[in-house]
Amino acid sequence: MPYALCFLLFMIGVYCAVVKKNMVKIVIGILIMEYAVNMFLIMLGYRAGGVAPVIGRNMNMPEFVNSSVDPLPQALVLTAIVISLGSLALIISICIRTYEKYGTFDITKIRRLKG
């Protein structure tokens, strides 16, 4: 069930990125897709009633081993978040420059290239 809701979020993002005509809206669609993927990965590692994968000084190790959530997806998501921040910065700078050149965010009006 949570996975399906995550996939719903992903498809909302796909819909927004494919259908919308406004550049900022398209960027928002891509962002939503990335959030959905990140949540999906974290959910994969979740253990019901688990603890965070950080070992304290006085922790009972065998108990920790049996209750810790998966640290690997968290590491992947950390990487994915930073990647999405980087691509956000780049795509926004492309948007700002395009706005400057064409005076609009509407991609139907930005049509120098065709064919």
Next chain:
Amino acid sequence: MKGMTVIVKTISSWIKVLIFLFGIYIIFFGHLTPGGGFSGGVILASSYVLLMLAFGREFAQENLSLGVASKLDCVGALLFIAVALCGLLYGAAGFFLNFIYQKLEIGQEFNLVSAGTIPLSNIAIGLKVGASLFLIVLVLSMFRPEISAPEKE
């Protein structure tokens, strides 16, 4: 007068120190508590962004100029890859070897000095991320739409 009102300026000039220290704390304790180079670096960058929002871009730029920020960016990245390449001192198979922990065996678990190269990498990444995110906000805010008048060059 550039920037926001006096109240905002005063408060943000106090807070920025706290944010900066918090970022450094997050970076240095990244291997013991949640956090690490990335989140710490972003916090460092946001302390400068706060300055920029409150006092205007010029003030922030006096503290950390564009050129210096981009050099820090490169230096941070170079430091990180240098840590990785240092492992090669211990044989050709040692790329990214945690040589401090596994070979030199420095540090006690749960201490600040522990986990070998992990804190070093955290510091390098924190430097890199902080500098580069400050840079991106600076670059985006410096941009003004082109004026059609001919440029004097």
Next chain:
Amino acid sequence: MIKPLPYFVAIPLVAAFLLPIFGKKGKNAATVLANIATLALVVLAVVCIADGTPGVYKIGRWTIPFGINLVLDGLSSLMLLVISVVSAAAMFFSILYMEQYTAKSKYLSLFMLMVAGMNGVVLSGDIFNLFVFLEIASISSYALVGFGTEHEELEASFKYMVLGSIASAFVLFGVGLVYGNTGSLNMAYISEAIGKSGMNMGLSFAMALFVAGFGLKAALVPFHAWLPDAHPSAPAPISAMLSGVLIKALGVYAIARVLFNVFGVTISVGWLLVVLGILSMLTGAFLALRQWDFKRLLAYSSISQIGYVVLGLGLGGLILAQGGKPAWASLAILGGLFHLANHAVYKSLLFLTSGSVEMAAGTRQLKEMGGLAEKLPVTRATCTIASASIAGIPPFSGFWSKLVLVIASIQAGFYWVAAVIVFVSLLTLLMYLKVQRYAFLGELPEKMEQIKEHRGPMLVAMVVLACLCILMGLLLLDPLQSSVLDPAVKALTEGVSYSENVKSLASLM
């Protein structure tokens, strides 16, 4: 012996991190450094090919699957060689060509990052790591497409970046699904898990996501919308890199690796690849015929040519899955991979010549050109060689790879595929005759009386690639074929035994 695999990524990365420090004043030093780095990569790739043995490098000395491993097999070393040769030529070309733009040291840095990303993708043995390096290469290519920051470049860059980001999200979702189903990220372990527990719907869906994601990066036909805008908008050496190697390293290589070595080819997957390949071949060729923009024509022709590569791979996979003779499958895959290498060389050469023409004539419209043969003799000669090669005229390289593909499809009984290959080849000949006719022959327009060819590094890069075009046919002769092409074919025909190979190699190191 431990292979020097990390250097393939570390050298371009260190160069990329150093280059922006040089700034405006140290521009010449930066150029020299970048060229040294690309040449060093060529040397390393040749050493790896000459050594000939496959290898696994465990990063941080962690045994797989705990750490990330780099895998060098025949396919990776072929790709490394192609990437490094083309990037060295393009880098040499840009010494002079990029003088017309500002921020050259940043350009060089982005170029090196793109090379590092591609090398990382090709070497990686871990599916998430493959995604990370895919992103490095893609993001640097988005920035490079928009390098000119004029109307068209920004528009093309935006389009490319949106589709590329969607593709990346698909790939990451696929990685998540695979991880959820198998609990591993290492490709060898995923392959083993699939072999033991069989495919299920989740894995099939992940495979569909991978094909869509990597297909977008490879610009196969239903996903090709970005390529004809992005490739012509970039500066010429970058167009050469994008068309020459990027779509192959990020698209075709990744598809081949994931489908052949991780999931294993089935009949339906083989047909999927064949259909995608033929669609790309036909659509690309027909659309290219009606273009009047030199670089746009080349871009559409890239779609058509990438179709050949995918067709060859798909045909091989199909024969393997149907239980046909392994020799036929090997021949089809050989044709595909050989065409990949050939296309990398002649398409990058064609883009470089288009850059040379554009720089001299100041236009890319074929209708505005004419009679450039006497003004740009070297460009004309190299362009003719590349055109003959791409159109499949013997004895140039393109002929041999197409011949291999035709023989393979006839042997396996796919006569109609052979007919399509020959037909598209004729269309290709037609479109390059058009280029020759309008650009180099005919009347010289008055305003182009004064133009002249740029000398120096640009010509050297073009001539080197042209010589390669002529000599590539030699790759089918024995000592070269058995050391360069055959191991690459073997890496794919072995299919899912990739997993055992990697594990046994890893236990040796």
Next chain:
Amino acid sequence: MTIFYVLLVFVIIAALVAVETKNLLSAVICIGAVGFGASLLFLFLRAPDIAITQIVVEVLGLVILIRATISRDKTFITGDREFFAVVVSVVIVFVILLAGVHVFQTLPDFGKPAFAVAAESDRLPAPASQKYIKDGLKDTGAANLVASVILDYRAYDTLGEATVLFTSIIGATVIMRRKSRKLLEEPEI
């Protein structure tokens, strides 16, 4: 568990509002809401590292996004979309969604991590995460296992990640530069 579902539904509703609202600035604010909702979700799913990173990245991302939308002449979207195209794409999205929902039944149940299932199953190879949890402290000396994964076991990924950030910063400065072309003087060779 209810909190979790409430948060998830909140995130989805915020995303829908962000997609459909006509005002760009409110769309950006809504995407901020999505990000903070996601951050709380991460906290709930026992991922404090990700929660911290998500929240700080969200702040900077919002600054960047608002920079793009604010002080533009028109932040309102004008012009109608073609009704037919919208209907067709909604139908396509819905069909893929229905197909996709079945896919998730092959995954282990929510609350049971993939590595635990793989560790119990004899058909799947031994997962890496089991070792990270068991031996992470001993192997790397870091008490935060996420740090030990990203900076030791999988440090190569992190190199790639830092490089992606570096790439996009260089890319953004390249895109935002004032002059891109200069007149070419005849080079002397």
